[in-house]
Amino acid sequence: MQKIPLMDYVGRPLLACIFVVLLLLQWRFPLRRQHFSMLHRLVRNFVLSIPGFAIVRLAMLPIPLAIAMWAQGRHIGLLNCLTLPGWVAVIATFLLMDYAYRWWHWANHMIPLFWRFHNVHHTDLDLDVSTAARFHFGEMIFSVGFLSVAVAVFGIAPIMLLVFFITLEAATLFHHSNWRLPIKLERTLNLIIVTPRMHGIHHSIVQRETNSNWGTIFCWWDKLHGTLRRDVPQDAITIGVAAYREEHELTLGKLLALPFRGQREWRLPNGEIPERAARPADELSE
Numbered sequence: 001m002q003k004i005p006l007m008d009y010v011g012r013p014l015l016a017c018i019f020v021v022l023l024l025l026q027w028r029f030p031l032r033r034q035h036f037s038m039l040h041r042l043v044r045n046f047v048l049s050i051p052g053f054a055i056v057r058l059a060m061l062p063i064p065l066a067i068a069m070w071a072q073g074r075h076i077g078l079l080n081c082l083t084l085p086g087w088v089a090v091i092a093t094f095l096l097m098d099y100a101y102r103w104w105h106w107a108n109h110m111i112p113l114f115w116r117f118h119n120v121h122h123t124d125l126d127l128d129v130s131t132a133a134r135f136h137f138g139e140m141i142f143s144v145g146f147l148s149v150a151v152a153v154f155g156i157a158p159i160m161l162l163v164f165f166i167t168l169e170a171a172t173l174f175h176h177s178n179w180r181l182p183i184k185l186e187r188t189l190n191l192i193i194v195t196p197r198m199h200g201i202h203h204s205i206v207q208r209e210t211n212s213n214w215g216t217i218f219c220w221w222d223k224l225h226g227t228l229r230r231d232v233p234q235d236a237i238t239i240g241v242a243a244y245r246e247e248h249e250l251t252l253g254k255l256l257a258l259p260f261r262g263q264r265e266w267r268l269p270n271g272e273i274p275e276r277a278a279r280p281a282d283e284l285s286e
């Protein structure tokens, strides 16, 4: 395996530190009440993520990196064709790539084949920093294709690809965490980035709420497309996917097999479609 120094010696240790700090913060200042054993979920999500981690390191970074180097050498892709000052190229990389990821996340919900795999991430019955690692390896394989195309089309520089990827992972850890930030601080942060309360709504069993808040780093894309929802208080959210509510159906083996089985409709086990009767107050933008 060829070394990627920025990822191996800076990115990974940094992300591991962020993970531990968020683990402590969500334990000390919990946001939503948790219903299942934290340790149990931590172990399950971690073990489930091992093949995904391998794919990230062996394919999801090396392949787009090789494409980025090739495109740079041949002046292929948007940013490789323009001669922009360095700082403009940095901003453009973050905006273009995060916007592309917003659509990739949308596609993972809307395209039935992709949803089979992304469903595994959403079946977590509690939401915390460990959910950020809970991705089926099949979703990671599709992501290699998406990231390769995005890097080639936008002409992302190899170093910027790594900086962006590390930031994307850090943002994913942060907005999945169950850390109760002081509301004023979160409202301020949520003017720019996706925060835990905002992403919590995306993990609701109410389908209209799941189909909102697609952003990863910046919250602006959801504002732009009218898919930003901040009107559900966290204690009113039931986390998960309506049709997959039984813990014994969400064991490691069953989660790995879930994409290859028949997919259930978005209904509770009793047949009801979860809805929210009253429109609650807008917690984040009051």
Ligand SMILES: [Zn+2]
Pocket (backbone or CB within 6 Å): 105, 109, 118, 122, 202
């Ligand atoms: Zn999602």
